[in-house]
Amino acid sequence: LSSALLWGPPGTGKTTIARLLAKESASYFVQLSAVNASVKDVRQVAADAQERLGQFNMGTILFLDEVHRFSKSQQDALLPSVESGLLTLIGATTENPFFEVNAALRSRSTLFRLKPLDESAIEQLLQRGLDLEGATATPDAMQYLADRAVGDGRQALTTLEVAIALSDSNKVDLELAEAATDMKSLRY
16 A cells, blocks of 8 residues: 545545545554644654554554645655655645645655545435435435535535434425525534
């Protein structure tokens, strides 16, 4: 498994992809956010990874969300561990990595560009959410929620969650979907 940069808008599955890669590769998964992580945190992850590799022969995936928020020197701190293979870096960014991620780190990573989810994918995601909640939705409510999500799966699920909470019978109709969209807007 090589290091990767996942570039795409919010709600397109960057974190989910990282977790699936860790699960399928039987690697230890560490998640940090570049918003509040430091070089000290990265060094600790690398030290723990070295110990884990020695004791259990288990690789470590470091998922660094918002990697573009790390300064160039913070990104440089990742290089030795990524280059040696001690850490498999999966960096997630909503910003163009050609401008926001330093060239040395980019060259050691495979870049994957994710696009907003299409309506069909959003509807599948909504259906999974309904199934997990033991709820149902009318076709027009599903269409409305998918349209309003604008390719953002997380937004679609959040709005669905609000609609289900507003429902007395765990059945979401168009009126509840519209109310949930209004409630979500007010909440933010």
